[in-house]
Amino acid sequence: MSPQAPRSPHHVVVIGAGFGGLETVHRLAGAPVRITLVDRRNHHLFQPLLYQVATASLAPSEIAWPIRHLLRKRRDVTTLLASVEAIDKAARRIRLDDGSTLAYDTLVLATGARHAYFGHDDWEPVAPGLKTLEDATAVRGRILLAFEKAEREPDKPKQTALMTFVIVGAGPTGVELAGTIAELARATLPADFRNIDTRKARIVLIEAGPRALPAFREDLSAYAKRSLERLGVEVELGQAVTGCTAEGVVYGGKALAAATVIWAAGVQASPAAQWLEAPADRVGRLKVEPDLTVPGRPEIFAIGDAAIVARPDGRPVPGVAPAAKQEGAYVAKVIRARLAGESPPPAFRYRHAGDLATIGKRRAVIDFGWIQLRGALAWWLWGFAHIYFLIGVRNRLSVALNWLWIYARDQRSARLITRDGARLETKERG
Numbered sequence: 103m104s105p106q107a108p109r110s111p112h113h114v115v116v117i118g119a120g121f122g123g124l125e126t127v128h129r130l131a132g133a134p135v136r137i138t139l140v141d142r143r144n145h146h147l148f149q150p151l152l153y154q155v156a157t158a159s160l161a162p163s164e165i166a167w168p169i170r171h172l173l174r175k176r177r178d179v180t181t182l183l184a185s186v187e188a189i190d191k192a193a194r195r196i197r198l199d200d201g202s203t204l205a206y207d208t209l210v211l212a213t214g215a216r217h218a219y220f221g222h223d224d225w226e227p228v229a230p231g232l233k234t235l236e237d238a239t240a241v242r243g244r245i246l247l248a249f250e251k252a253e254r255e256p257d258k259p260k261q262t263a264l265m266t267f268v269i270v271g272a273g274p275t276g277v278e279l280a281g282t283i284a285e286l287a288r289a290t291l292p293a294d295f296r297n298i299d300t301r302k303a304r305i306v307l308i309e310a311g312p313r314a315l316p317a318f319r320e321d322l323s324a325y326a327k328r329s330l331e332r333l334g335v336e337v338e339l340g341q342a343v344t345g346c347t348a349e350g351v352v353y354g355g356k357a358l359a360a361a362t363v364i365w366a367a368g369v370q371a372s373p374a375a376q377w378l379e380a381p382a383d384r385v386g387r388l389k390v391e392p393d394l395t396v397p398g399r400p401e402i403f404a405i406g407d408a409a410i411v412a413r414p415d416g417r418p419v420p421g422v423a424p425a426a427k428q429e430g431a432y433v434a435k436v437i438r439a440r441l442a443g444e445s446p447p448p449a450f451r452y453r454h455a456g457d458l459a460t461i462g463k464r465r466a467v468i469d470f471g472w473i474q475l476r477g478a479l480a481w482w483l484w485g486f487a488h489i490y491f492l493i494g495v496r497n498r499l500s501v502a503l504n505w506l507w508i509y510a511r512d513q514r515s516a517r518l519i520t521r522d523g524a525r526l527e528t529k530e531r532g
């Protein structure tokens with residue numbers, strides 16, 4: 103290299119193109135860096151609407167975008183479709199699934215989390231959770247297949263089990279799933295079947311804690327429970343699931359036969375803390391410093407669901423999309439300040455905008471802290487907020503149109519059983 107040759111710019115490697123990683127990349131636009139963004143999937147996923155894919159309300163392509171396309175105008179960013187398997191922090195290299203390695207100057211870990219089964223990982227095949235598009239299409243396949251099989255099932259107890267849907271965990275995802283499956287069974291499907299009355303499907307929402315939507319104020323939790331019950335959902339609170347098989351679940355000492363069980367409880371962070379042999383909390387989230395760096399490793403940041411950082415009052419920053427985005431923006435600021443030789447910004451401070459959850463059509467709860475909303479107004483606001491956060495005009499229009507159609511006609515156009523659902527089915531039989 104000649105002495106005049108420019109030094110290759112500072113290399114920032116971002117692992118994970120979820121809410122946190124993508125925000126870091128966006129906020130580093132124009133900075134004197136080259137960026138490599140690594141994700142094991144080729145798309146960025148809007149997880150808050152995954153349950154709508156699982157319940158046939160939206161198509162997968164309406165809530166996911168190819169990462170390459172999102173960054174096509176950024177000549178400073180290289181996108182790699184690869185899974186990270188290890189990090190050599192001494193050599194400052196990451197190892198990818200094909201055995202190749204990639205050197206970094208600064209590393210941003212934004213690898214997110216998955217659902218956890220509280221030590222019962224063997225429950226996963228019978229009670230899938232929702233985290234990826236594959237999960238959502240598999241759950242959709244299971245729900246629709248259960249109705250298909252019930253239509254052909256002459257044995258009454260077996261038919262009842264096929265028409266029983268259990269959702270474990272009454273956080274926002276569990277509540278949203280239960281409400282939408284109830285609407286699917288009561289309003290969308292009845293005319294499609296001849297031998298069964300889909301309105302008789304049982305939807306049972308089981309929660310170990312004392313209330314639904316525990317992160318919300320008590321009155322909103324109570325409203326959510328009442329609204330679910332009005333939709334015909336059986337809400338079982340204070341009951342932990344202690345058994346889960348292809349035949350159904352055991353909870354509160356009783357067995358419930360159910361062909362479809364969906365897991366919406368528990369979170370397990372990605373193995374980033376193990377890669378680094380760094381301190382983590384009990385669900386594997388990396389414990390980071392107030393500037394979101396890994397202790398003793400100022401060149402490594404961890405953000406979003408993969409990390410845990412305390413707020414000034416000691417409560418942890420919640421594992422939600424806005425937190426991951428704010429952390430991503432903050433990390434970009436720190437990197438910029440370092441490269442400019444400026445003093446770093448003050449410690450990360452999370453700004454909580456509010457909590458939202460919907461309970462089927464025309465019912466939602468919103469807690470902004472300073473004001474609480476429930477009912478139809480909250481539902482419309484929830485809808486507008488989600489459409490606003492989607493990427494691209496086409497997707498916004500398409501989702502809005504789908505929702506208006508469901509609102510007016512109760513029709514859900516994505517009622518497709520694809521190979522994911524069929525494969526799960528084969529696996530179960532095998």
Ligand SMILES: Cc1cc2nc3c(=O)[nH]c(=O)nc-3n(C[C@H](O)[C@H](O)[C@H](O)COP(=O)(O)OP(=O)(O)OC[C@H]3O[C@@H](n4cnc5c(N)ncnc54)[C@H](O)[C@@H]3O)c2cc1C
Nearest residue numbers: 118120121122142149150186213214406407421422423426
């Ligand atoms: C069903 C569901 C509903 C939700 N609803 C809401 C909601 O209504 N509101 C809200 O605010 N939050 C919601 N959340 C939470 C929110 O989605 C997360 O807090 C947010 O996605 C965290 O962002 P992240 O960037 O940390 O991780 P993610 O968005 O999960 O992104 C992680 C990325 O890392 C990639 N990755 C992981 N491991 C590797 C690896 N080894 N190699 C390469 N790439 C890897 C993944 O493919 C993924 O693209 C929901 C989550 C789920 C699952």
